[in-house]
Each structure stands twice: as structure tokens, then as C-alpha cells.
Amino acid sequence: MPHAYRIAVVESDDLIRQLIVQWLTEAGHTVTVAQPGTLADLQVDLVIANVSSPRSAAPLVRRLKALQHVPLILLSARLGRGQGASAPLIGLLGATAVLPKPFTHGELMQAVETAMA
Template sequence: MTQRILVVDDDGDVRELVCRMLEQDGYEAVPAEGGRQALERLNLIAPDLVITDVVMPEVDGFEVLLKLRHLAPRAGALVMSGGGRVAPDLYLETARRLGASAVLRKPFTRAEMLDAVHQILGPRQTPQPPMQET
């Protein structure tokens, strides 16, 4: 069964890039344009993981993280930030204290993203070919 990941970022380029990375690694990526849309989608889907930016208009990543515990308590949370009014490390430390499973500082590499996802969800299982009888 394919693991479903909700990707939340108000920056369309980042959101698209993260979704593409995840899909290339075999995950189902569900994009959300911001925190408000993420909360709406959490009521409709059951993600295994939510990846969210922190600094977003209307509903920020901290609110998504806090509401995630009620809307999808089994889902992991990966919080990413490039900073904003304060340095990204302060946002990421706050996210850890609020229960994030892992954090990523922007910009990050594909390997860093997938390592964090694998840390939360476990290593990807590659399907084994069926055994042939001899």
C-alpha cells in the first residue's frame, strides 16, 4: 500500500518540487496551497505524514501541527522552514517542541528530504518479484 503524504506550502514551486521528489520515491503526494487547505484536506484524507512549511498566510505551520494531533493523530509531521521574521532555527526548534517528528531547514537537498521522510515512515519497501517455481 502506497503511503500518503500531505505537502503544505504556500510557495507553489517548493510544493511542486517536494511532491515530485516524493512521487519519484514511490509515495502518494497530496498538495495543499496553505494551512487552511491542509486542514480541509486532513478532514478528507488520512495521511501517513504531513510535511508543512511554517511561515504561511492565514493558517501557519504551527497551527497545522497542533491541529494534526486531533485530526490525524497517527500521522507523522515534518516541518520545514527557511525563516521569516526570525531565523529558521528558532521556528524549527519551536516545531520540535510542538511535536514535529523531524524538521528541515530550507533550502534542502533531495537526499535530506527523503532521509527525513524515511526517518519518520521507515525505509521504503521495494516490492520483491514473485518467486518462480522450478
Template sequence: MSEHGRVLVVDDDETVRDVVRRYLELAGHEVTVAGDGELALSLVARAEPDLIVLDLMLPGIDGLEVCRRIRQYSTVPVVMLTALGEEENRIAGLQLGADDYVTKPFSPRELALRVSSVLRRARAVPAAAPARLVEDGDLSVDPSARKATLGGEDLSLTTREFDLLLFLMTNAGTAFSRTDLLEKVWGWDFGDQSTVTVHVRRLREKIEAVPAKPARIATVWGVGYRYDRT
């Protein structure tokens, strides 16, 4: 499964754009750049890329607003660039539907590897996933088509949300810690566990009748989360 694609890099720092472009092109990606949010939105509307690298601190329309607008019509993977210590903005970005993040200052090589990893996951059926439909009442997940429906209606899920839902449903009844989920769904050996918390919250908003009182994705206090069949 290919891990190369068309990547839009959005950052107001020309040096950062040039360095990121060079590393991504060396990794085999086709790269377009934008220095502000307005141009980024125009480029996405004109020809949606396979992935967006998005700095949150942009002049004019900031990265959070760019992400919010894109998520109104697209599930294209978004990797955020955030400054060290900007936890509040990072959480806000994840809540708006970003798939991943890298903190500045960052290694361009690490960012290129993260981009390839997200693209690979967005296109591939997880190795542990069944080939057939995974169903629970009116909720259905098709691993091969990477499509999920609820009550016959398509669910708009980001790459990470889809992978998380599929993993939990495939392992229904088993409790997993946030560390377990970071490793098994994100493929991270370490990372910010709040990433998992935010994605679970977003999933509940999309699949639970009453998100504040979830019937499917249960919180297991002191452990993490468990999927309960309805």
C-alpha cells in the same frame, strides 16, 4: 516493512511544492499538496495521510497552529520545514509534536530520504526492541502494536516519542547522552540535540505524575537521560 505512503506537502511556495512532490513521487509516495494551513487541515480531516511535510511559515493559519490542531486528534508523523536560523520556531514545532525537521534551503533528495525514514520507523518494530510487552508499574509499551498505556489508558504518542520511550524503558538503568539518543532513536549521525530535549520534555508531560520532578525519566547531569523503574 514499507517506507512508501500517502504524503501531504504543505507549503505556500508553488515551486517548492512542485519540486518536493516530484522527488517524493520518484521515491514511490502518493503525494497531495496544499498551499495554506486551512486547506491542509481540511485535507487531513477528510482523509488522514500517512505523513505530513509542513512548512511553518504559511499565510493565514501558520504551520505551528496547523500542527497544534492536528495533534489534538492525530499522531500522524509531521516533518517540519523551517528556515535556517528559525530555532525558536523549530523548538516550538517540536514541542507541539512534530517528529522531525528539515531546514531551508534543503536538498529535495535529503527530504525524500527523511520522509521514507520517518515512515519506516512509524511502521516498524525497532530491531533492538523486545517482541513482548515492556512494563513498569502502570506504564506498558507494546512494541508490536506500537501502543503505550498508562493506568490502562492509551497514551497519544508521536512516532519519535514512542521510539524514545521504548528505547529508554528497554535499557532502563543506563544513562545515554543526547548524541547517543539522536543516533540510536533518530538514526542521525549528527543533528540538533535540542530535538532530544524537547521530546524528553513532552514524554515527561505524558507519563510523569509531576513532570517537573520526574520519577521515571531522570536527567543525569553532564551526561543526558536515564530511565528509572518505579
């Protein structure tokens, strides 16, 4: 069984947030739904956050990284599948992973395990 992590989820879309929380909870993780401004008060191992556009996400990422010195997975509907754009964006933004929406259960679980490795 994989290790259980404390994960903060910053996602404004109700349906996607509920699905992420369900998948992570079913996998044994402790999940807290948060806003960027409330992350400083949390003790977490990982942050998963939605960004409206990966290219314009740098200010949010800097803010999140300043609040929590933990791995960061970004979610974005603006990053299309098959673009091959996530690798440069990961380095550019300082994120551990960037997942394009929609993503599968398996993709999310793999991103979590990779981020925590």
C-alpha cells in the same frame, strides 16, 4: 526499495511544492497537495507542512496533529542551517522533524524515512 507512503503536502510556495511533489512521487509515494483545513478528509501516513516561523508554529501544529494522528515534518525558511536549533524545536512543536529551507532531495528523503521508521 523503500516502502511507499501516502503523504499530504501543505506548502504555499508553488516552486517548492512542485519540487517536493516531484521528489516524493519519483520515490514511489502517493502525494496529495492539501490545505490545513482539508487534512481531516484525507487518509495519509505522513504530513509535510510549511510553517512561517518554527517558534510561532505551535497553533498550526496543534491543529494539524488534531486532524491527523500521523508523523509531521515541518519546513521553514526561518530556521537557518547550522543553528542546531531543530532538535529542541522538534520536541517543543511535537513534530517528527524540522527541515530548514532550502533543503536537498537527500535531506527530504531521509526525513521521510526517519519519520516513518
